[in-house]
Amino acid sequence: MSNSDRVIIFDTTLRDGEQSPGASMTGEEKLRIAKALERLRVDVIEAGFAIASPGDFAAVKAIADHIKDSTVCSLSRAVDADIDRAAEALAGANSGRIHTFIATSPIHMQYKLRMQPEQVIEQAVHAVKRARNQCADVEFSCEDAGRSEIDFLCRIIEAAIDAGATTINIPDTVGYAIPHQYAATIGELLQRVPNADKAVFSVHCHNDLGLAVANSLAAVVAGARQVECTINGLGERAGNAALEEIVMAIKTREDLLGVHTNIDTPHILSTSRMVSGITGFPVQPNKAIVGANAFAHESGIHQDGVLKHRETYEIMSAQSVGWHTNKMVMGKHSGRNAFRTRLDELGIVLAGEAELNAAFARFKDLADKKHEIFDEDLQALVSETLAAEAPEHFKLVTLEVASKTGEVPDAKVVISVAGIEHSARSAGSGPVDATFKALEQIARSEATLQLYSVNAITQGTDSQGEVTVRLEKGGRIVNGNGADTDILVASAKAYIDALNLMQMGLKAHPQVADV
Ligand code: KIV
Ligand code: ZN
Numbered sequence: 001m002s003n004s005d006r007v008i009i010f011d012t013t014l015r016d017g018e019q020s021p022g023a024s025m026t027g028e029e030k031l032r033i034a035k036a037l038e039r040l041r042v043d044v045i046e047a048g049f050a051i052a053s054p055g056d057f058a059a060v061k062a063i064a065d066h067i068k069d070s071t072v073c074s075l076s077r078a079v080d081a082d083i084d085r086a087a088e089a090l091a092g093a094n095s096g097r098i099h100t101f102i103a104t105s106p107i108h109m110q111y112k113l114r115m116q117p118e119q120v121i122e123q124a125v126h127a128v129k130r131a132r133n134q135c136a137d138v139e140f141s142c143e144d145a146g147r148s149e150i151d152f153l154c155r156i157i158e159a160a161i162d163a164g165a166t167t168i169n170i171p172d173t174v175g176y177a178i179p180h181q182y183a184a185t186i187g188e189l190l191q192r193v194p195n196a197d198k199a200v201f202s203v204h205c206h207n208d209l210g211l212a213v214a215n216s217l218a219a220v221v222a223g224a225r226q227v228e229c230t231i232n233g234l235g236e237r238a239g240n241a242a243l244e245e246i247v248m249a250i251k252t253r254e255d256l257l258g259v260h261t262n263i264d265t266p267h268i269l270s271t272s273r274m275v276s277g278i279t280g281f282p283v284q285p286n287k288a289i290v291g292a293n294a295f296a297h298e299s300g301i302h303q304d305g306v307l308k309h310r311e312t313y314e315i316m317s318a319q320s321v322g323w324h325t326n327k328m329v330m331g332k333h334s335g336r337n338a339f340r341t342r343l344d345e346l347g348i349v350l351a352g353e354a355e356l357n358a359a360f361a362r363f364k365d366l367a368d369k370k371h372e373i374f375d376e377d378l379q380a381l382v383s384e385t386l387a388a389e390a391p392e393h394f395k396l397v398t399l400e401v402a403s404k405t406g407e408v409p410d411a412k413v414v415i416s417v418a419g420i421e422h423s424a425r426s427a428g429s430g431p432v433d434a435t436f437k438a439l440e441q442i443a444r445s446e447a448t449l450q451l452y453s454v455n456a457i458t459q460g461t462d463s464q465g466e467v468t469v470r471l472e473k474g475g476r477i478v479n480g481n482g483a484d485t486d487i488l489v490a491s492a493k494a495y496i497d498a499l500n501l502m503q504m505g506l507k508a509h510p511q512v513a514d515v
Contacts, residue, residue, distance in 0.1 A: 006257045007250060008200065008226040011037050011243055013275060014059070015075055016204075017234035017379060022451065022470050022477050023279040026501070028386055031230075032348070033278065034063040036271045038070045039347040041264045042243075046228075050074040050089040051082045057089050058387045064093035071137065073097035078127030079353035087134035091112040098131040101169075103143035104148040104156055121156050125163045132164030133461040137465035139167035141204065150185065154192050161195045167226060168199045172215060175208025175238060185221040202226035205241045207233060212241035215399050220259060231275040231284055232290065238510045244268045244289040244321065252316050255420075269322030270346045270375065278378055280479040282455055282470030289321050316480050321378040328435055330378070332367035336360050339378075346375055348382050359385040370464065380466055380483035384493075387481070394443060394496045395419055401429045411435040413492065415442055432491050433441065443499050447471035451479075454487055467494040471502060 014030050017023060018299035025033070030047065037045050043325040046062040048056045064072045072093045076082035078100050090096035102113070102124050115123070124140065131138040140160040142153055149500050177185075179290055182421050186203065203219040203226070205212040233242035239352060247263045254260055272290040274281050285292040295318040305312035316499045328340060338361050343350065350356050362381050368372055411434035414423040424441035428434030436449070451470035456463040471478045480498025484490040 005259045007220055007261050008071075008202075008260050009243065009247065009263055010202065010228040011042045011228050012204075012228050012240065013037070013230040013243075015046040015235035016062070016228075016240050016280075017230040017363075018048070018235060019236045020234050020239065020279070020281065022479060023234060024283060024477060025278055026399040027055060027062055029278045030059045031066060032386070033271075033275060034067055034070075035349050036267070036274050036347040037231075038067050039264070040271050041262045042070050043262060044071045044073050044226075045097065046073045046075060048074060050075070051076065051085040057085060058084075061088040061092065062458045064067050064090045064096060068094045071095040073099050073139070075085040075099045075101070076127075076131070078102040078123050080127075080130060083127060083131050083134070086339055087131070090135065093095045095137070097133055097137040097139055097167075098135045099139040099141065099169075100127045100131050101171075102127070102278050103144050104142040104152060105144035105146075106137070106148065106149065107221075108144045110349070115270050117152055121159050124156055124192035125159050128160050128163035128165045132491045136166075138165050139169055139202065140165035141169035141171055143171060144173040145170040145185075146182070148173065148178045150188060150192075153185075155187060157193050157285065158195055161193070161199045166199055167202050169202040169204050169226070169228065170224075171228075172206060172212075173204075173205035175212065177205065177211065178209075179211060182215045186219045186224050190223045200225050202228060204228035206236060207238040207240065210238070212239070213249065216241045216246055217257070220250070223412060225259075230280065230289070232272050234275065234279065234281060242288070243456075246270060248289050248321065249315060251320075260278065265320050267347055268509045270379070273376060273379055273482050274347075277466065277481065279382060280451065280453065280455060280470060280481060283388075284294045294318075295323055311411060330373045331371060332361075332364065334363075334367070334373075337471070338365055342375070342378060343382065346378060348379065350382070350476045355385065358388070366464070366485075370462050376462055380457055380464060381482075384475070384483060385483060389499060392496075392500050393400075394499045396489075397421060397497050398494050399435065399489055401431045401435060411433045411438045411488075412479045413438045415439065416440065417495065431488055435488060435492050436495055438477070439495050439499070441489045445471065445473065445499055445502055447473040447498075447502060450477065452491075454491070457483060464491045469494040469498045471498045473502060476502070483491045 047060040050057045050060045060074045074086035074089050076086040087217045088097045110481040201224045203224045205215040205218050227246050234238040259298045265468050288346045294414040302313045395416045400412040403409040408427045409431040410427050412425045424438045426434050426437035428437050450472045455466045455467045457466045464485050466483045467490040478498050478501035480494045482493025
């Protein structure tokens with residue numbers, strides 16, 4: 001297959017994905033996801049919006065410094081300060097990209113930018129030139145291209161390519177496009193822009209009408225050779241095109257689409273689980289590729305067919321996206337080497353021996369409580385180990401909960417606050433409510449609980465419960481996570497994790513005001 005037939009996979013989980021309200025991540029979590037994306041062989045990782053906050057800058061820089069095999073990209077408005085900050089964050093990258101954007105639709109230019117179309121072209125050209133002076137790889141996006149006039153798009157794209165843009169992105173920012181119409185736009189741009197052959201054309205589709213993947217694939221048929229997407233379809237509002245769906249559609253229907261990607265598909269599932277665990281956004285059971293039921297056959301006729309010949313009801317194998325490879329069970333007799341090897345296979349890279357030892361000690365504790373340990377348990381365990389290594393203001397010491405039919409539940413907690421133990425007791429409408437109220441009596445965070453969710457990490461009643469607690473205060477949102485075989489302990493851990501994040505000023509929502 002020739003090179004021109006490869007579709008570049010540009011993952012924006014860490015930037016557009018993080019813009020989902022409540023999906024903000026710490027720098028450490030972003031780096032862990034970036035390593036998993038590199039292992040998945042994503043071509044370009046959009047690591048963040050360097051100017052958005054010091055935390056975003058640090059995360060982009062850390063990812064640029066660590067990731068060697070994928071290009072690392074930072075978003076920037078078409079503004080000098082943004083571009084310079086992106087370049088600064090990317091300075092250590094093996095391969096860096098500055099992604100600069102400005103809105104091109106009449107509605108955005110008139111009401112948001114309050115600029116004339118000519119001024120927008122001028123600013124875009126200036127931004128691309130400034131970016132090119134600092135980085136050889138520059139992407140230019142026409143924000144809200146899906147509602148922009150085609151003649152204007154042709155003019156600004158031609159000017160951006162002349163100014164040095166190497167990738168031109170045509171985002172359907174508001175998820176308004178319909179596949180055949182979006183494909184026609186891409187086809188027309190490729191034909192009409194005189195220097196179109198000097199840049200890769202990219203698409204970035206939002207899912208407001210549930211068409212992000214369909215629109216992206218239609219654009220690929222029309223000639224786009226980069227698709228911007230996110231793990232699990234995370235992203236603003238209804239999300240972005242889901243990477244796993246784009247990649248598997250291209251792989252499964254290569255016969256029809258005539259293109260391929262570089263993605264190492266057996267790592268899809270573990271990456272999806274990692275992103276879901278870190279963000280607290282669960283994956284629905286019937287989600288294509290990575291949902292729990294994606295390869296489950298319930299009807300007897302289907303089961304019979306699959307047993308006789310898998311392809312009767314399966315268009316791709318579960319193994320090809322990582323399903324069966326993740327069934328390896330570990331237990332209390334598993335040694336340190338097997339533990340390390342499995343983490344390696346899951347794409348989890350720990351910083352050194354100390355981290356490995358801490359994670360292994362937690363593994364042994366868990367193995368005492370739980371007979372079989374699955375990959376999902378290992379992922380939760382590593383998240384907990386890494387979180388525990390960060391300085392903790394609040395720490396759970398003990399939790400005692402009484403719950404009996406017909407009686408009001410009661411919780412007593414002891415937590416240490418900056419090293420000093422405090423205890424509190426509270427009743428509640430349920431044991432979790434009582435626990436959180438008792439914790440609040442000590443912490444007095446005055447945060448609002450926005451989300452409380454419990455997921456069984458694996459099957460069976462001995463599964464660990466993985467709890468996400470989302471707290472909001474003064475516009476800042478944090479997601480705390482906790483896992484334990486006792487879901488009340490997991491809930492308390494998640495609440496305390498969220499309190500620590502609030503305290504540390506991390507996980508602030510990254511969006512900045514538009515120009
Ligand atoms: O949706 C969008 O237009 C974007 C751009 C910044 C690429 O996310
Ligand atoms: Zn977007």
